Amino acid sequence: MTTYTDKGEKPERGKFLRFHHVKFWVGNAKQAAVFYCDKFGLEPLAYKGLETGSREVVSHVVRQDKIIFVFESALNPGNEEMGEHLMKHGDGVKDVAFQVEDCDFLVKKAKERGAVIVKEPWIEQDSGGKVKYAVIQTYGDTTHTFVEYLGPYKGLFLPGYKEPLFRDPLLAKLPPGHLNFIDHIVGNQPDDKMVPISDWYQKCLMFHRFWSIDDKQIHTEYSALRSIVVTNYEETIKMPINEPAIGKKKSQIQEYIDYNGGPGVQHIALNTSNIIQAIVNLRARGMEFLSAPDSYYETLRQNLKRAKIKVKEDLKTLQELKILVDYDDKGYLLQIFTKPVQDRPTLFLEVIQRNNHFGFGAGNFKSLFEAIEKDQDTRGNLTVLTPERQGVPKAFY
Numbered sequence: 001m002t003t004y005t006d007k008g009e010k011p012e013r014g015k016f017l018r019f020h021h022v023k024f025w026v027g028n029a030k031q032a033a034v035f036y037c038d039k040f041g042l043e044p045l046a047y048k049g050l051e052t053g054s055r056e057v058v059s060h061v062v063r064q065d066k067i068i069f070v071f072e073s074a075l076n077p078g079n080e081e082m083g084e085h086l087m088k089h090g091d092g093v094k095d096v097a098f099q100v101e102d103c104d105f106l107v108k109k110a111k112e113r114g115a116v117i118v119k120e121p122w123i124e125q126d127s128g129g130k131v132k133y134a135v136i137q138t139y140g141d142t143t144h145t146f147v148e149y150l151g152p153y154k155g156l157f158l159p160g161y162k163e164p165l166f167r168d169p170l171l172a173k174l175p176p177g178h179l180n181f182i183d184h185i186v187g188n189q190p191d192d193k194m195v196p197i198s199d200w201y202q203k204c205l206m207f208h209r210f211w212s213i214d215d216k217q218i219h220t221e222y223s224a225l226r227s228i229v230v231t232n233y234e235e236t237i238k239m240p241i242n243e244p245a246i247g248k249k250k251s252q253i254q255e256y257i258d259y260n261g262g263p264g265v266q267h268i269a270l271n272t273s274n275i276i277q278a279i280v281n282l283r284a285r286g287m288e289f290l291s292a293p294d295s296y297y298e299t300l301r302q303n304l305k306r307a308k309i310k311v312k313e314d315l316k317t318l319q320e321l322k323i324l325v326d327y328d329d330k331g332y333l334l335q336i337f338t339k340p341v342q343d344r345p346t347l348f349l350e351v352i353q354r355n356n357h358f359g360f361g362a363g364n365f366k367s368l369f370e371a372i373e374k375d376q377d378t379r380g381n382l383t384v385l386t387p388e389r390q391g392v393p394k395a396f397y
Helices: 029-040 080-089 103-112 194-204 252-260 275-284 294-305 315-321 362-378
Strands: 015-025 043-048 057-064 067-074 092-101 117-126 129-137 143-149 181-188 208-213 224-231 238-245 264-271 324-327 332-337 348-355
Touching (some): 015 143, 029 057, 029 067, 067 080, 103 117, 103 129, 103 143, 181 252, 181 348, 194 224, 194 238, 252 264, 275 315, 275 348, 294 315
Antiparallel strands (some): 043 057, 057 067, 129 143, 181 264, 208 224, 224 238, 332 348
16 A cells, blocks of 8 residues: 655646536436435435426436535437437446636646547526536546636526425435535546556646555455545545456456446545444435445454554444444544445445545455455356456467
8 A cells, every 4th residue: 555645746727626516327317316315315406407498408416515416317319428328337427526726727738738628618607606617538438527616606506507396305304414525436447547547637637646555455365456546736636546456256346347338436435524323324214335244343353452543433333333444553434335326236335434544445445345245246246257357368368
C-alpha cells in the first residue's frame, strides 16, 4: 500500500470543489428513485419531465444531506443513445458531476491535454440563477459534467428543475439514513487499463495520485485486484481506479466488466458520522449488505490488542451488524458494502465512517473479496479463468 504526499504543482487557475451529483441512466427513473428513497433514506428534491416542458428525458432528483442522485429515463421510443446505453450496461451511473470554479479554463486545459470534450461549455438559467456546464468523456461510456454557479443559485437543484410531483408520506415514517456526503466513487477497468486511466486524470484534470495498492497486497485464494486513487489538488474528490489481476478464478472486477459490457462506476461510497445507527436503520429499511464471517472478528480482536489505536465502537455491535474495521497507527475506518443494487452484478454502494484514517480499507479487501466471492458463487460466476481471460497470448497455450 502506498500513500502519496506530493500534490504536485497547484493549478494556475480553476478548481474542482466537490462531487456535485451522480446521474444514473435507468429503464424506469420513477421506480429507481423510489428504491433509493425507500432503502437509503434519500428524499425527493426536484423533477424535470413532461409536466415541466422536458419532452425527451425525465429526471427524478433525490437527496440526503450533501448526497444528490439524479435518475434519468427516455420519454419517447427511439432514443438510441439512452437505449443503447441501457442495452449494453443495464441500469447504472452515466455521469459523475463535479462543482468547479472557472469551467472554461478547466475545459480548455483538458482539451489541450488530449481529453474528449462531449459538450463545450454552455449556460442555462431560470428564476433561481445562472449555471455554466461542460461535459467531458472519462472511462468507457462514463462522463464528467462540470457545474459552475455564476453567482448564487436559489433554485431547488439546477435550472429547469421544478418541485417533485409527489412526496411519499411513507418516507417520514422510516428511520433516517444518517448518510452525509459522497466519500469516493470507484471505477472498474479491464486488465492493464488502470494506469492509463489514472494517468488521464493526472494529465487532463490535473489530479494527483493519493493512494495505491497492488495484487501482492490484495488477493484471496482465487482472485486479486490493483487500485490507484486519484484526487483533485484540494483532495475533496477521490476517484479510485481498479483493475483485475490474474488469479485462479474470475475476480469480482472481471465479473463487473463482463456484466457491465466494459469499464464503469463500480461503487459509490457514502460517508456517515454514525455508521452503527446508519446500518441499523438501513437494515430496518430492507437494505441488503455483504456479510463477513465471525472468524474475521475473532482475528480483528486479537490484532487490535497489539494496535496503537483504540476503536471506540463496541466490537460486538460491529460484528452483529457485519461492519468491517481497518486501521493504521493514527486512526481507523468502519465500512460495509451492499449487495448489487440491480439484477446485473454491477453497481453497489458502500457506507463508510472515518476516524482520522484516510485509506480505503486495504486491510478489509481480503474479507470483502471473500464475501463477494461467496456471493459470486451463488450466481455461478466464481469460475475458473481460461488462458484468454488471463491475457495469455494464444501462442502460449
